[in-house]
Amino acid sequence: DTGVSQNPRHKITKRGQNVTFRCDPISEHNRLYWYRQTLGQGPEFLTYFQNEAQLEKSRLLSDRFSAERPKGSFSTLEIQRTEQGDSAMYLCASTFVSGSYEQYFGPGTRLTVT
Amino acid sequence: SQQGEEDPQALSIQEGENATMNCSYKTSINNLQWYRQNSGRGLVHLILIRSNEREKHSGRLRVTLDTSKKSSSLLITASRAADTASYFCATRSGGGADGLTFGKGTHLIIQP
Numbered sequence: 001d002t003g004v005s006q007n008p009r010h011k012i013t014k015r016g017q018n019v020t021f022r023c024d025p026i027s028e029h030n031r032l033y034w035y036r037q038t039l040g041q042g043p044e045f046l047t048y049f050q051n052e053a054q055l056e057k058s059r060l061l062s063d064r065f066s067a068e069r070p071k072g073s074f075s076t077l078e079i080q081r082t083e084q085g086d087s088a089m090y091l092c093a094s095t096f097v098s099g100s101y102e103q104y105f106g107p108g109t110r111l112t113v114t
Numbered sequence: 115s116q117q118g119e120e121d122p123q124a125l126s127i128q129e130g131e132n133a134t135m136n137c138s139y140k141t142s143i144n145n146l147q148w149y150r151q152n153s154g155r156g157l158v159h160l161i162l163i164r165s166n167e168r169e170k171h172s173g174r175l176r177v178t179l180d181t182s183k184k185s186s187s188l189l190i191t192a193s194r195a196a197d198t199a200s201y202f203c204a205t206r207s208g209g210g211a212d213g214l215t216f217g218k219g220t221h222l223i224i225q226p
Contacts, residue, residue, distance in 0.1 A: 045213030
């Protein structure tokens with residue numbers, strides 16, 4: 001499968017614990033995005049990278065959230081000191097900047113904070 | 115925050131009928147995209163329309179864009195049971211702001 005992959009697909013954690021998610025984009029794509037989606041809502045943009053540079057962060061990305069893309073390939077999203085309000089689907093998407101800008105989404109990681 | 119609003123929030127039609135969904139947005143855009151999401155899964159890109167385009171077709175999909183009214187519509191013709199999903203419009207503002215801004219979606223149910 002050459003699409004965007006995300007791991008794990010599901011994560012249950014207790015409040016206060018740290019969690020880390022991984023996203024592997026389509027190999028030739030140089031832009032990678034993170035979104036969060038809660039039940040009944042559309043995805044909300046968190047941050048994006050072009051190669052290894054983090055170019056934009058939304059105000060939703062509190063200081064408990066950090067994202068990296070160290071070699072310009074896979075990316076990780078870490079949430080420290082999780083809160084119940086962090087429960088959501090975390091979606092990763094990638095694209096190749098050539099003028100099209102359509103984004104290819106992974107299946108998401110569903111986080112449940114108990 | 116959500117930029118756009120899809121209308122209706124939910125739509126149920128018979129297989130073979132046409133389905134129309136509308137999207138309104140608030141700020142100027144570079145392009146508008148429509149995505150489909152099956153229950154609990156990732157999003158699939160359907161079609162992109164640029165701000166200087168008024169209408170675009172792709173298979174059974176037809177998208178219109180009216181930038182003066184800040185609105186778009188998605189028409190799915192000859193609907194099939196497999197079209198049952200949530201449909202989202204998403205806007206890209208451009209100018210360095212590259213993250214997509216999604217609406218809340220329209221949940222479409224096709225009755226066999």
